[in-house]
Amino acid sequence: MSKRADFELFELSAWNSTYAGDIDTLAEPSKFDYWIGPSRQWQDMIASRVALSNEPLVRKGIGDDICSNSWDCSYVLNFVAPGYKCEKLASGIDSKVQSLGQSTPPFNTSVLAPSGDMVYHAMNDLGEYGDSQIPSDDLGFPKQSPPFPKNLGAFRTEPIMWIGYCTVENYSKSQPNWDDVEGWHTAYTPVIFGCEHYEVDYTIQFNYIGGVQSHMVQNRDYLRKVVNTTLTSEMDPDRRLNDRTKAVPEENYVYPSDVGEYRLTGAYHSLGYALRRIFKRTTTMPRYDVQSKLLLTPLIDRLDYLLVKNLPEAIVQMYENMIISLLAEPSINVVSWASNGEPSGAAKGGPSTNYPCQKQRYTNVFEYNKVQLLAVYAASIALATAAVILRLQAYREEGRMRDMKPSSIIAASRASELHELGVK
Numbered sequence: 001m002s003k004r005a006d007f008e009l010f011e012l013s014a015w016n017s018t019y020a021g022d023i024d025t026l027a028e029p030s031k032f033d034y035w036i037g038p039s040r041q042w043q044d045m046i047a048s049r050v051a052l053s054n055e056p057l058v059r060k061g062i063g064d065d066i067c068s069n070s071w072d073c074s075y076v077l078n079f080v081a082p083g084y085k086c087e088k089l090a091s092g093i094d095s096k097v098q099s100l101g102q103s104t105p106p107f108n109t110s111v112l113a114p115s116g117d118m119v120y121h122a123m124n125d126l127g128e129y130g131d132s133q134i135p136s137d138d139l140g141f142p143k144q145s146p147p148f149p150k151n152l153g154a155f156r157t158e159p160i161m162w163i164g165y166c167t168v169e170n171y172s173k174s175q176p177n178w179d180d181v182e183g184w185h186t187a188y189t190p191v192i193f194g195c196e197h198y199e200v201d202y203t204i205q206f207n208y209i210g211g212v213q214s215h216m217v218q219n220r221d222y223l224r225k226v227v228n229t230t231l232t233s234e235m236d237p238d239r240r241l242n243d244r245t246k247a248v249p250e251e252n253y254v255y256p257s258d259v260g261e262y263r264l265t266g267a268y269h270s271l272g273y274a275l276r277r278i279f280k281r282t283t284t285m286p287r288y289d290v291q292s293k294l295l296l297t298p299l300i301d302r303l304d305y306l307l308v309k310n311l312p313e314a315i316v317q318m319y320e321n322m323i324i325s326l327l328a329e330p331s332i333n334v335v336s337w338a339s340n341g342e343p344s345g346a347a348k349g350g351p352s353t354n355y356p357c358q359k360q361r362y363t364n365v366f367e368y369n370k371v372q373l374l375a376v377y378a379a380s381i382a383l384a385t386a387a388v389i390l391r392l393q394a395y396r397e398e399g400r401m402r403d404m405k406p407s408s409i410i411a412a413s414r415a416s417e418l419h420e421l422g423v424k
Contacts, residue, residue: 009331010041012270016133016140018148030146032256034133034153038270046329047274050322054298054314056215057325063211067359074207075357076218081323082268083200084161084275085222086312090192100194102230105162112164112190113285114179119166119188120283120307122292124276127157127231129269130243149238155254155265157247158227161195161276161315165307175304178286193312197226197272204324215324226268228252275319 019031049057059065067073090097090109097108106123113119134152135143142148166188168175176184201221207214229247236244247253254265281291288305299308299318308314326332 011039011267012042012332013037013266014039015266016136016153018142018146018152020139020141029257030148032153034256035129035155035262035266035269036133036140037131038273041331042270043274043277046325047271047278047322050325051278051293051297051318054318054321056213056321057328058213059328059330061211062213062328063208066357067208067211071359071361072207072209073357073359074205075355076203076205077355078201078203080199080201080223082226082271082319083198083202083220083222083323084195084272084316084319085198086161086193086195086315088191088193088312090190092189095190097192100160100196103160103194105192105194107162107164107192109164109190109192112192113166113188114185115190117285118164118282119285119305120290120292120294121164122280122282123162124280125159126162127245127247128159128273128276129155130245132242134240134242144240149236149240151236151238151241151253151255153256155227155262155269156245156250157229157231158197158225158269158272159276160231161279162192163195163279163311163315164190164192165311166190167309168304168306171301171303171306171309175306177288177304191311195312195315197268198222199224199226199268202320202323217320226265226272227254271322272319275315275322278318279315 013035014037015033016036017031017033019028021031046057087100089100089105093109093115095109097105099105106126107121110116111118111121134149137143142152168187168189175187176182178184199222201219201223202217203219203221205216205218207216227247229249229252231245231247234246236246238244254262256262278293278297283290283292283294283305290300290305294300294307295305297318299311299314300306301308
């Protein structure tokens with residue numbers, strides 16, 4: 001459990017329970033919590049907002065909080081979080097689609113233009129954790145009595161993002177929208193790729209210039225798959241389950257009884273679920289029928305509703321923007337603030353979390369040459385002294401001081417000789 005903060009915290013996931021009271025999983029194996037979906041706060045407050053701009057969320061005033069007012073700074077942060085690893089599997093008309101590890105893509109280039117009528121096709125929910133794991137009442141408690149099915153609530157596999165899309169040579173030019181339009185058969189190049197969900201060790205440099213945050217991923221070390229299994233076409237033999245997904249090897253399932261690993265996997269699954277939801281479904285020609293939430297993102301153009309050419313890299317980047325946005329939300333359980341040193345989670349910190357910060361700012365600096373400075377001052381004093389002497393000499397000759405009124409100036413300008421002014 002995480003430490004309470006001065007405000008309400010929320011989690012990345014929502015949970016059901018097999019029992020209404022307090023739970024001690026070790027003492028009572030039939031009483032446990034199990035994942036039912038990502039939290040609305042994560043999905044709507046963070047993930048959806050990032051997708052709309054494809055920029056990480058930034059907490060207001062974060063530059064001043066970290067760097068101090070009028071300072072720029074940068075630091076390198078190292079942390080472990082989920083990430084997607086994408087691999088191109090096919091490119092070109094009628095090209096053979098390669099397997100992704102032991103997994104076979106569920107479609108080929110024939111569904112994509114010019115052979116098919118789609119310019120985007122994604123299947124991101126094969127093997128997805130079932131919304132309903134077991135028949136339950138209105139409060140989410142199982143209707144059946146223990147012992148429950150062995151695989152109730154288990155993370156059996158992590159869905160692969162299978163995506164096909166079309167690229168064109170010139171994205172600023174309108175493209176043919178059907179096979180009877182000239183250029184249809186040469187305009188589009190179908191591409192298929194797959195993305196798998198990993199646990200990643202990130203090294204990211206954060207920069208704050210003029211109070212504006214930016215970041216650069218320096219390194220990604222892919223540690224392990226979130227769930228290291230391969231989906232099969234078979235079904236779980238236990239008919240009491242609503243979700244009968246089956247994957248191999250079964251010993252790599254993540255069970256609710258392993259609370260620490262299960263909660264971590266649940267958080268990773270919630271993060272990935274939000275991304276997969278944005279990219280699933282299709283875009284069909286000739287009506288430019290965009291069925292996915294990509295219509296709301298900057299990754300799709302408004303001319304022909306095609307996806308960006310470097311879509312695999314864009315997916316990785318959008319997911320990383322979502323992950324980085326967690327740092328901007330103080331009500332997430334996993335965030336700790338440096339201002340008071342009090343963690344909201346279970347991490348203890350220490351030397352490994354002391355990250356050096358480089359600060360700099362621009363100031364106006366004047367460098368004076370002593371000889372030149374003295375020479376200028378001496379010349380200025382000499383000129384001022386000469387002006388005073390000349391003024392006194394004029395006063396001695398005229399016998400009085402002339403004022404600087406406009407009438408006096410006009411009179412002086414009209415006089416043929418200056419000495420005439422003294423006698424008037």
